[in-house]
Amino acid sequence: MKEFNENDSVYDEVDGMEMPCKCDCGQWFDLNDGKRDLRWGSNKIICKSCHNNQLKRKDIEDQIYELETHDNKKREIKKLKKILDQLGGPIN
Ligand SMILES: [Zn+2]
Secondary structure (H helix, E strand, C coil), X not given: CCCCCCCCHHHHHXXXXXXEEECXXXXXXXXXXXXXXXXXXXXXXXXXXXXXXXXHHHHHHHHHXXXXXXXXXXXXXXXXXXXHHHCCCCCC
């Protein structure tokens, strides 16, 4: 492992870290503070800010999924019931 020089700017970033790791985003983080990459098939450890970004994206993806399935059906049912009412309501 590379010895860190005190004049090296990286030294400040990794100061006090037990196992410094460099994230894909360029941020240094301690392996102990790292988070698992949520992307499919990835076994990478990523920094906290990338992790938070992934959580936000996951949340929005879930909301979109929810809207595309559940809520869309509700709207569809409402529309069909309206048409049915205009035609004279349910037969039975
Ligand atoms: Zn990162």
